[in-house]
Amino acid sequence: MIARMIARAGLRWMDRRLRAAALTREALAKVFPDHWSFMLGEIALYSFVTLVLTGVFLSLFFDPSTAETIYGGSYGPLRGSSVSAAYASAIELSFDIRGGLLFRQVHHWSALIFLAAIAIHACRIFFTGAFRTPREINWLVGVTLLLTSLANGFIGYSLLDDLLSGSGLRIGYSTFLSIPIVGTWVAYLVFGGEFPGDRVIPRFFSLHILLLPALIAGLIGAHMAILVRQKHSQFPGPGRNDHNVVGSKMWPTYAFRSLGLLSAVLAVSFGLGALVQVNPVWVWGPFSPSAGTTPAQPDWFLGWVEGLLRLFPAVEFRVLGYLVPSPFLPGVALPVLMVVALYAWPWLDRLVTGDRERHQVLDRVRDRPGRTAAGVWAVSLVVLLTFAASDDLVARGLSVPVQDYVVALRVVVLVVPVICGAVAYVLARALRGHPGSRLTTMEPRQIAGVLGLRRPEARRPPAPPGPRAERPAVPSEDAPDVVDSGSRHGG
Incomplete structure (x- = not known):
């Protein structure tokens, strides 16, 4: 009991001089x-x-x-x-x-x-x-x-x-x-x-x-x-905006x-x-x-x-x-x-x-396909160059001349990062166009749409004659907005 009173008195003495209590409460x-x-x-x-x-x-x-x-x-x-x-x-x-x-x-x-x-x-x-x-x-x-x-x-x-x-x-x-x-x-x-x-x-x-x-x-x-x-x-999500932090x-x-x-x-x-x-x-x-x-x-x-x-x-x-x-x-x-x-x-x-x-x-990774492609290109380039530091060991393990392996690596280092960046760009574009999708649930038609390879839709047979209700030329104001259900976490 006495030790606690002495400790409290010491803390009050320090706080009167350093005014640290308010700062500590704010930090906590x-x-x-x-x-x-x-x-x-x-x-x-x-x-x-x-x-x-x-x-x-x-x-x-x-x-x-x-x-x-x-x-x-x-x-x-x-x-x-x-x-x-x-x-x-x-x-x-x-x-x-x-x-x-x-x-x-x-x-x-x-x-x-x-x-x-x-x-x-x-x-x-x-x-x-x-x-x-x-x-x-x-x-x-x-x-x-x-x-x-x-x-x-x-x-x-x-x-x-x-x-x-x-x-x-x-x-x-x-x-x-x-x-x-x-x-x-x-x-x-x-x-x-x-x-x-x-x-x-x-x-x-x-x-x-x-x-x-x-x-x-x-x-x-x-x-x-x-x-x-x-x-x-x-990351974007419910209740999160540029003026708060949720966590x-x-x-x-x-x-x-x-x-x-x-x-x-x-x-x-x-x-x-x-x-x-x-x-x-x-x-x-x-x-x-x-x-x-x-x-x-x-x-x-x-x-x-x-x-x-x-x-x-x-x-x-x-x-x-x-x-x-x-x-x-x-x-x-x-x-x-x-x-x-x-x-x-x-x-x-x-x-x-x-x-x-x-x-x-923050952006979701899919939101900026160009930045994503540039980043994937750079990361894949650095990874391939790191593997190239072991060219003599790999050549010996494959039983091929090291000079031939170096020539092949030069082509790989120039070509593969570009391919990786292009694939990342296409996937990001496809995911951005379908906010609720993920890489594991994406369908081939979504990628085909980005590449311009989507097949034209089959024509429907003409409707039988008869009275029909006219549809409005523009969407109704009461129509619900599209909900981005996949924006809780980053891409």
């Missing part, structure tokens, strides 16, 4: 939509929390140095070998530190889940039009968050100085060097000298645990602050739901870390500039870039007397063009549609 009464897709952002948030916690543990034992050392740990095949301090500490984390391998793998899996959640969340925003006015700023913040997370994932993946990560760094260094005029300066700024050098790992370690996580945390905070300020968007209050419904999701993310991350092996650096061995390893593939979030590098023809040319090496177009120019298109998309969409209104209610 905030309404969140109930649709499952709005939880994708929270999966990314909780994966980032897992990354920070496991990263703190790993940083206590990792030695970010390229200094030569003799490995004397418990992993027999490497005992007595001369390796870098970074690689030796990674092996010791995996075999000699209690819980080290678990935390290493949880950290890696959390990074993959984090990036996957951001990518799927971005797709949801794209296909439903959540980037439209007034949410262009949050779209820019989200794209920046995605790119920063990709960069931090690549840097963290490269810290261990094993043969796999060293090969990836060598590709990155060559790509930076291919930039005309300023390539050598950019490579020196990033790597601290020629590759391989003794500065790249300490420099990347500082970026990985300090600068980039702080930037990611700041972008997440800005993203959430803008979200709170502008309110949640929501569950922060307390207690949404809070307990969010805590359950946090528990699920932690359970999945630690379950994968305990049961599914990822990045076994002891298998790859220490990095050596003269060595290479197969089957060695990058993580999925970098596979599309390597797919571009593998499939693009070796084209070199000169501009104003400066040589443009072959890695520049697939490794720099095309990824930069894709990033610029992402940043500019809200304004490109506005230019095409002419829509400048403020929106609270």
Whole structure:
């Protein structure tokens, strides 16, 4: 009883100075939509929390140095070998530190889940039009968050100085060097000298645990602050309009739901870390500039870039007397063009549609066939490029020459995304014309109508002569409106 009175007095004392009670009541009464897709952002948030916690543990034992050392740990095949301090500490984390391998793998899996959640969340925003006015700023913040997370994932993946990560760094260094005029300066700024050098790992370690996580945390905070300020968007449905949000209050419904999701993310991350092996650096061995390893593939979030590098023809040319090496177009120019298109998309969409209104209610995917087709084309292109990063493994598995397989992949990457986009456009048009239909219930005649292939209706026989009531030329005002019974959820 006395403790409760003291606690209440303390809270009143704090509230008189901070005036936090009203703000807390307003926050607890905030309404969140109930649709499952709005939880994708929270999966990314909780994966980032897992990354920070496991990263703190790993940083206590990792030695970010390229200094030569003799490995004397418990992993027999490497005992007595001369390796870098970074690689030796990674092996010791995996075999000699209690819980080290678990935390290493949880950290890696959390990074993959984090990036996957951001990518799927971005797709949801794209296909439903959540980037439209007034949410262009949050779209820019989200794209920046995605790119920063990709960069931090690549840097963290490269810290261990094993043969796999060293090969990836060598590709990155060559790509930076291919930039005309300023390539050598950019490579020196990033790597601290020629590759391989003794500065790249300490420099990347500082970026990985300090600068980039702080930037990611700041972008997440800005993203959430803008979200709170502008309110949640929501899917169309009964009682939902551009002036309200229909869903569950922060307390207690949404809070307990969010805590359950946090528990699920932690359970999945630690379950994968305990049961599914990822990045076994002891298998790859220490990095050596003269060595290479197969089957060695990058993580999925970098596979599309390597797919571009593998499939693009070796084209070199000169501009104003400066040589443009072959890695520049697939490794720099095309990824930069894709990033610029992402940043500019809200304004490109506005230019095409002419829509400048403020929106609270989202589009159904079927409502914008052109946007849906563009999104499906882009997603299918990235997926195919990711598979192209494993062209040597697939060619070996199919027992075909890798060059023949690369030629076939070049055709597939150019043709299949266009076909996927065209199919998505036709399906969206057909669904938009029949609001109550779904993909699972759509009939062939609906698609035929979009393609202009619908058969003409058979002529009815003439009615027998006799008196008949005249029909009005226009529909009666008392006729009921068409009800869009399928608009409760997004397409």
